[in-house]
Amino acid sequence: MLPTEPPACVKEAGTFCYEVYRVTNNEWLAGSANWLLTKPLKILMIVVIAFVVRLLVRRLINRITTFPRSGGKLPALLRPLRERAPEVLGSAVLERRRQRAQTIGSVLKSMATFLIYGLAFILVLGELGLNLGPIIASAGIIGVAIGFGAQNLVKDFLSGIFMMVEDQYGVGDVVDIGEATGTVEAVGLRITTLRDLKGTVWYVRNGEVLRVGNSSQGFAVAVVDVPLSYTADVERATTVLGKAASAATESDALKDNVLEPPEMLGVESVTPEGLQLRLTVKVRPGKQWAVQRALRAQLLAALEEAGFEPPLGRLFPNSAPAIEK
Numbered sequence: 001m002l003p004t005e006p007p008a009c010v011k012e013a014g015t016f017c018y019e020v021y022r023v024t025n026n027e028w029l030a031g032s033a034n035w036l037l038t039k040p041l042k043i044l045m046i047v048v049i050a051f052v053v054r055l056l057v058r059r060l061i062n063r064i065t066t067f068p069r070s071g072g073k074l075p076a077l078l079r080p081l082r083e084r085a086p087e088v089l090g091s092a093v094l095e096r097r098r099q100r101a102q103t104i105g106s107v108l109k110s111m112a113t114f115l116i117y118g119l120a121f122i123l124v125l126g127e128l129g130l131n132l133g134p135i136i137a138s139a140g141i142i143g144v145a146i147g148f149g150a151q152n153l154v155k156d157f158l159s160g161i162f163m164m165v166e167d168q169y170g171v172g173d174v175v176d177i178g179e180a181t182g183t184v185e186a187v188g189l190r191i192t193t194l195r196d197l198k199g200t201v202w203y204v205r206n207g208e209v210l211r212v213g214n215s216s217q218g219f220a221v222a223v224v225d226v227p228l229s230y231t232a233d234v235e236r237a238t239t240v241l242g243k244a245a246s247a248a249t250e251s252d253a254l255k256d257n258v259l260e261p262p263e264m265l266g267v268e269s270v271t272p273e274g275l276q277l278r279l280t281v282k283v284r285p286g287k288q289w290a291v292q293r294a295l296r297a298q299l300l301a302a303l304e305e306a307g308f309e310p311p312l313g314r315l316f317p318n319s320a321p322a323i324e325k
Contacts, residue, residue: 042127050120057112065105107161107189153190155207160189163206169214174286176213177204219259220288221280224295225268226303228275229311237277237308238264244302245279248295257287262295274311 125132162168164187169175173184175194182196192209194202228237245262248254260282268278279299283291 039127043124046120046123046127050116054113054116057116058109061105061108061112065101065108104164152205152207156190156205159206159209160187163187163192163209164189168212169216173214173216175215177209178211180204215288216285218285220283220285222283222288222291222295224279224281224292224299225276226279226296226299227273227311228277228303229309230274232275232308234267234275234277236306237303238266240302240306240308241277241279241299244299245281245295248298249281254291254294257284257291259283
């Protein structure tokens, strides 16, 4: 058997190959020293650095998105975002802010983990001497296929992120999203849960929401239409309604929900049955329906007390029924 030439690296002083050959006098072990020592150390270093970087990034994300349980200062990441929820919603506002912070933080941590570990995996494959070109090309094709097949899921996910970031609606809001109208009970990255007035729970995919009508942001307007007969004195009725509305909104039952004095708009419509006068009041969000009901009862009672007849002889809803003689 012919002797084999020792690897050239055994003559390069200062290398692992040279030191291993000098100690062991084994040509194969010296030639494989780079694989046996250098490569594993490099791979281990890549893995350790990736783990440490991921840990630091997650801590940073937690720091800028964690919302204190007792309320307090808004997370740094959410301060530049537009906050549409009114402070009067109390615990609902805190829950919405906390939900936004948790969702954004979860998304950022998932993205950071994927990018950091993905880059580390590619570097490890490079250290192992694998040709990354075909692998990257195959991964791209598989990714396109998966994305095409799960495009509805991706659409729902992205829509949920934007809804959270833009604060289109949150827990406790009363919204109209087309197919369903009700109070928001949960906002997830894929679906939004609503409960309507009848108690039915609706699960709506975020990607299917094309428009949102939110009745719980900033302020609301209570609109009250009061019927009058054609023979009624409109000017006098307007005065009576204005005084009654002012007194009602200043009462203990309504004053906490009313933001501005009531505004009498005058004749809103003319129907075959009679006239309709419209009055509006700026109120706290979500309180417009309760204020409307209370005002309607007070205004109809005030008109009846002032001697106004209902249209076509009909009684007002809050008056006693007629007794046939």
